Amino acid sequence: MKHKLLAYYKHSLEQATPPTPSQLSDYYWFKLDFQDDWIGIQKQEIDVSQLELLKACYDFFQPDETLEKEEYSWNQYLYFNGEQPSFKNIETLRLIQFQIKGDSASIEKKLIESAFDGFIHANSLIIWNGSNEGVVIEQNAQYLEEEDFIALAQALQSDFFFSICFYIGKELKLNSPVPTVFGQERNLFTKGLAFMPKSIVLSLETILPNLLISRLREDELELFKEWFSIFEEDKELLLTIKTFIENNGHSTNTAKQLFIHRNTLQYRLDKFTEKTGFDLKNYHSYITTYLACLFYTSGK
Known part of the structure; x- marks a missing residue:
């Protein structure tokens, strides 16, 4: 091109x-x-x-010269590989990308930032790139949890009536090639938004399995159709197994999330193993089954 x-x-x-x-x-x-x-x-x-x-x-x-000096230097450094800003008092950092879905041009950035300030740490920086995307720079291991970003997204939707998605990057040392890693994570974030448009929080761990599934050949995907055909017939079982794995095999949390009794959950787990031969107590079966769940929920 x-x-x-x-x-x-x-x-x-x-x-x-x-x-x-x-x-x-x-x-x-x-x-x-x-x-x-x-x-x-x-x-x-x-x-x-x-x-x-x-x-x-x-x-x-298109340099946004309305940004404050520190914000402008970080914007140029991350998005356009400009000069490195001052790393004074920074030992480690983590880049949290965000993208606002829909029309955000009519929303003042200062109002959105005020909502952010109620959640992020005081030494975190908010760097914009246009009107609907940006990055939160978290410093020195003062990092929010995934649940905090979910709560922030829900607050923004309640107050401003738009949805937002976050990408949680990996912790970086100061000797890391920060702009390069940021570019790679930004590229991955774009793919994640396409794979999982309804997600609120994305990361390497959530996107990579979907990326692997998307790159399998048709004949390789046929294996999932053969081994896990029960998911095509029983959508309730598919939801149960996927939820169980995403709750790290925690039965109580899974049953609570699905609003079912633990005995009902165990019945469905036993049914899955009996029908497919895949034992979810086995590490390799666990991974393979999760990929199958992603395949059957991807709409392919």
């Missing part, structure tokens, strides 16, 4: 570094992926519809 863009826009530029201020007046700039790959397209070569299409496909470099 990059070569086609360069060929189509005859006066376009390609470089491995973000544009300098002098390059912004005559060119629109796009970052093609999480690697250092920038393309500048001469403004007089592109019409409005083409510009909007490219904005939807790639990261459009």
Whole structure:
């Protein structure tokens, strides 16, 4: 695709570094992926519809100079591989991406930030990239739990009537290639939103199994259809087994979540093992069964 863009826009530029201020007046700039790959397209070569299409496909470099100095430097560092901001008093950090679903242009960022402030730690930073996405930078192991982000999402939906999804990144040391890791996690977040659009909190652990299923060939997927055909016939059993695994095999929590008696749960677990031959006390069976659950809930 990059070569086609360069060929189509005859006066376009390609470089491995973000544009300098002098390059912004005559060119629109796009970052093609999480690697250092920038393309500048001469403004007089592109019409409005083409510009909007490219904005939807790639990261459009449009510095938001209304941001505070610290926020601006972090925005450029994470999204556009700009200069590293000050890491003073920071030993470790974790990047929590968020994306607001639907039209958020009419909502003031300050109101959303005030809702965030009721949950995140005082030394955490909120960095915006446009009107509907951004990242919370958590510092020095002062990290929220998944339940906290779920509560924050519910509060935002109640107060502002929009839904939001979070991606919980991994803890990073200061010697880590932070922008590169952030770009990889951002790419994974995009895939997770496509796989699980109703999810509130995503992470590497929740997305990777779905990613594996999406990459299996049709003949490999046929194995799931053969071994776990009972899930096609019994949706109640599918929900039970998936919920049981997602509760780490905890019977009481599973029964409570499904509003069933523990004896009923045990009956369904025994039925599953009898029909499929997969014993959920076995580690490998556990993993394989969970992948099968994801396959049957993916709509394929």
